[in-house]
Amino acid sequence: MHAEKLFEKMKAIIERAGYPLLSSYKVDFYVHDREYLRQNDAPGVKFMWIVRESGTYLCRLSVAPRVNAEVDYAIDIHDANRREVYLLDRDAGTVKLLDDTAAKRRLKEFDYKVGRCTISRKGERIAVADIRLTSWTNGKPPTGTVHCHTGQMQFPLETLYALRSLAVYFVIEATHSLFTATEKIFIEGTDINELIAAHPQPVIYPEVLARGALHQGSLELLAA
Structure with missing residues (x-):
């Protein structure tokens, strides 16, 4: 199952020794993000994932601005030194770290x-x-x-x-x-x-x- 493989790669990031983020509200990742991946597990789907000190945000890309709104807002309001933004590719099974410029560009691309x-x-x-x-x-x-x-x-x-x-x-x-x-x-x-x-x-x-x-x-x- 592609979603589960993607989740395991995300988990490897947040569980590596010395990782400075996601020190609280881990249910966002282990429960909500995992279910969201499962509920959108289809060919061609990509996601944007934000990891903060407290919790995460995850959205499917390319649907509509209203779907991206929470992640877009999270990039703006949270200190860039206290969060990370990732592009998740369901088909390739990749989790790629993005800078804010690249993230903002991807959030404006819609099917x-x-x-x-x-x-x-x-x-x-x-x-x-x-x-x-x-x-x-x-x-x-x-x-x-x-x-x-x-x-x-x-x-x-x-x-x-x-x-x-x-x-x-x-x-x-x-x-x-x-x-x-x-x-x-x-x-x-x-x-x-x-x-x-x-x-x-x-x-x-x-x-x-x-x-x-x-x-x-x-x-x-x-x-x-």
């Missing part, structure tokens, strides 16, 4: 573009998101469900992971609260987690690419 309710990949619109929120009930805060209308069911695994991340941010932006939970995410009526679990990990089927061109007009109508 996806997000509009008010649309998601495009490398210039082609691939989904229109319908965000549905529950109401406050008996003191229970609202939660969100996102229905992605795509005109297709087959996507590369990395795109499914990207859609899942972006759906969460759509819900957060709709309620202006980081604490709003996303209950369900659907792709054309199918739970996205079911699609991920059953995915054979191809890039994308040629016949799906042909169908995608036919559905492009319908997506534009949905987004209007």
Whole structure:
């Protein structure tokens, strides 16, 4: 499993003798970072990882500015002498130390573009998101469900992971609260987690690419 091999290389860095960082909040790495790697373990995926004296930050690159925001902010607010920034390449299994200039440049490179309710990949619109929120009930805060209308069911695994991340941010932006939970995410009526679990990990089927061109007009109508 690529994610686990990458995690072991990250662990070798922070556990080497005399390593000056991550003296506290180690759960960020051993629990949260490990799970985040597992939840985004797909061909072509890269990450940026910040190690501080207290805790870590980890994000998948190339999805959208809102996904990178926390890591970008962490680079700005934390003393460069008290943190390290790494580029993680899932396919190559490499963990490379970056300077701030290189890190900032990578944080501005995106495969996806997000509009008010649309998601495009490398210039082609691939989904229109319908965000549905529950109401406050008996003191229970609202939660969100996102229905992605795509005109297709087959996507590369990395795109499914990207859609899942972006759906969460759509819900957060709709309620202006980081604490709003996303209950369900659907792709054309199918739970996205079911699609991920059953995915054979191809890039994308040629016949799906042909169908995608036919559905492009319908997506534009949905987004209007």
